[in-house]
Amino acid sequence: MSTTTPTPTPGSNKLPVAGPDSVRREAKVLAREYRRGLSAVLGLHGLAAIAGLAGPALIGRMVDDVTAGAGLSEVNKLSAFLAAAIVVQTVLMYAARKQSFILGETVFAQLxxxxxxxxxxxxxSTVERAGTGDLVTRTTRDVDALSHTVRFAVPSVLVAIVATVLTTxxxxxxxxxxxxxxxxxxPILWTGTRWYLKRAPAGYLREGATYAVLNGTVTETVDGARTVEALGLGAxxxxxxxxxxxxxxxxxxxxxxxxxxxxxxVEFGYFLPVAATLLWGGWLAGEGQATVGQVTAVTLYVLQLMGPVDELLSWLDEIQVGAASFARIIGIGDVPNDRTASGAxxxxNEIAAHDVRYAYREGHDVLDGISIDLAPGERLAVVGPSGAGKSTLGRLLAGIHGPRTGRVEVGGVPLVDLELEDLRGHVALVTQEHHVFVGSLADNLRLAKPTASDDELAQALAAVDALGWAERLPQGLDTEVGSGGLELTPPQAQQLALARLVLNDPHTLVLDEATSLLDPRAARHLERSLSAVLDGRTVVAIAHRLHTAHDADRVAVVEDGKVSEIGTHHELVDAGGPYAALWASWTDAPTGPDGSSENSSTVSSEQP
Incomplete structure (x- = not known):
């Protein structure tokens, strides 16, 4: 069996699951790292088990002494030893279990x-392909299952093994x-357990995978509830x-x-030896080959042996659940990095794409040999019909994806050769998707720049026309937002994302419909306000509203994964090609010689 399941490839939506070899290797690493704590746990439990072994031996001795006519003083002495052994065992068990729980919590915290x-x-790119269902399942159900295994199952199994060996x-x-x-x-326990262990790992992995699919379906349905209702997709x-x-x-x-x-x-394997021991021992005692005390002691040991063996086998089921979850959790580490930093x-600050091709599914290129050179400080608008590859191009220019073939460079260095933190200092992407994290508004802003002062936060908000509503919040920038706090409106959340962009201060910005949640007039006002902030920066604006294209230095029209036209607004309108058709649809009126229009219809540029 391979170490891991196949690594995701473009077009695969599966996060990898670690194979048995990887699971064993990770478990050995943990065992070596915590060998002192593990040795202490096993040592304490071993001493507790040894103390517990005194009981049957002392009771057997009592039976033989009484049978031989021993006096009350001898019985009292053995009883005192028995009581002392019980007290010692209780103290050692308390210390051992306490140490087990501490070790379990420590290991789980690290995991x-x-x-x-x-x-x-x-x-x-991997997260987007995999979707939310699998990742949510791993961070919730699998983490909970692993927590139970590490805290309880693993210590109990180790203790049961020690107790079983010593009792035997x-x-x-x-x-x-x-x-x-x-x-x-x-043979009874071996056969049944081997049959179970041969089938259980695959069964529990399949169980986890089905829950991942279900979580993804439920999450998508809830997130798209309005669309489901609007299109009558409920059934x-x-x-x-x-x-x-x-x-x-x-x-x-x-x-x-x-x-x-x-x-x-398993239950049958427990009770059959007890009955057999009594019958066999009785026969041996009758034949004079064993004493009644020996039969008593051995029978008590067999009964006592049932406890750790039962615990060992019962926890094996939990171990299978935990091992499956552990494989899914450490499988995250098998996702290959999408970039290899070269140190160059x-x-x-020049951004350039050379003969770029990209495919989400093998054999189906979304981008087909695109080449674009951006001069520092240039503003490029990217327009075209839906599905043409505009957003994919934007993600490649921002370094989110690496091209299948070709190169996307900044200053002559491929974006995928830069460390992620270094890359974000050069190029940043803002999309129509926005996230408000739990915490204060100031905390949300400082995600982009942890050292930012309150004045810098205010300036960033002012740059995106958000300072007014931010100052009107109950506690201003200290107002708690996100889940459980004040819920920001979609336009406010989008302005928050743009304010983070201002704080991040990259030299190149990729705006993928970054103002789509604002009404046309507000979006236009915001973009004009951003102009001062964007001055001197390279801007790639993936636009649905063509006033962005009108104001850009150049416009690139993307169709079927290719750049069909590129030039200034006036050049492309005069050329009478695809862009001119988009502009006519946008303005819903003939354009004047300066490229202006008589009205400002809000028809999307996605319409041909």
Whole structure:
């Protein structure tokens, strides 16, 4: 079996799941890192188990002494030793379990932090392809399952192993002939457990995958509730949810079937040795080959052995769930980086794309050999019909995606050769998607520049026409926003995103419909306000409102993944090509010689 499942490729929407080899390797790394704490836990539990072994031996001794006619003083002495052993075992068990919980919490805290570091470091292109369902499932259900496993299952299994080994040794030491029936349990437990473990990992991985699909469907339905309602897709979405629920049900039913076969076989393997030991031991005692005390001690040890063996096998089921979740969580780390930093530094701020091609699915290029050179400080508007590849081009120019072939460079250095933090100092992307994080408005702004002063925050808000409403908030910039706080309107959230852009201060900006949530008049006013901020910067504006194209230095028309026209607004209108048709549709009136129009219709530039 391979170490990991196939790594996602362009067009794949699956996040990888680590294979058995990777899981074992990560587990060994953790064991080595926490070997001292693990040794302390095992040592304390071992001592507690040894103290617990005194009970059956002392009771067997009592039985033999009483049978031999020993006095009350001898019985009292053995009883005192038994009581002392119980007290010692109780104290050691308390210390051992406390240490186990501390170790479990420590290990899980590290795993959780590593997981979040890996999630935050995921390439944006990978996250977009995978969607929210799989990632949400890994950060919720899988993390919860792993938490339970690390905190309880792993310590319990280790303790059960120690107790089982020591109790087995004590059982045969008390009377090996009497203890022979214990071996009956081995083939029963081995066969049933091997059958279960052969099928359980794949079953639990399938279960996790079905929950990821269901979460994705529910999330998409909730996020697009208005669209679902507007287009009358409610019945179809319900059928999709029902289908995904059926898949979850079938996956759960399969793992339940595995447990329903395994658990009864385990129970049978527990009780058969007890009955066999009593019958066999009674016969040996009758033949004079064993004492009644030996039979008593061995039987008690066999009964005592049921506890750790039952705990060991019961927790194995939880281990399978946790191992599947662990594989899905550490699989995040197998996502390949979408860039390899070369250490080269750009020589200038020129942005250039050379013969760029890009495909979301293999064999289906969205961009087909696009080449564009941007001079520092130039403003380029990118227009064209829906699905032409405008947003994809913008993402390549911002370094979000790397081209399949060709190069996108800044100052002669490919964008994918720059460290992500370095890249964001050169090029930044703002889309129509916006995010308001939990915290104050000031905290949201300082995501772009943690050292920004209050004056800098105010200047950034003023640059995007947001200072007025920000100062009117109940606590001003200290007002809590996001989930559980004040809910910002979509236009306010978009202005917040643009204010972050001002604070980030890159030399090149890619605006992908960044003002689409504002009404045309407000968007026009905002763009004019931004002009002072954008002065001297290179701007690539993917525009639906053609007044942006009218004001740009050059306009690139993208059709079918190619640049069909590029030039100034006036040149393209005079050429009478695709851009002229878009402009005529936008203005809904013949253009004048200066490229102006008699009205300002809000028809989208996406319309041909």
């Amino acid at each position: 959780r932090e590593q997981f979040m570091d890996r999630v935050v470091a995921l390439p944006l 040794i004590a059982t045969f030491a008390a009377g090996w002939k009497v203890a022979l029936p214990v071996l009956i349990a081995v 179809e979405r319900r059928r999709t949810v029902d289908r995904d629920l059926t898949s979850c049900y079938q996956a759960e039913r399969y793992t339940l079937f595995l447990r329903s076969v395994w658990f009864p076989s 530094q750009p020589d200038g």
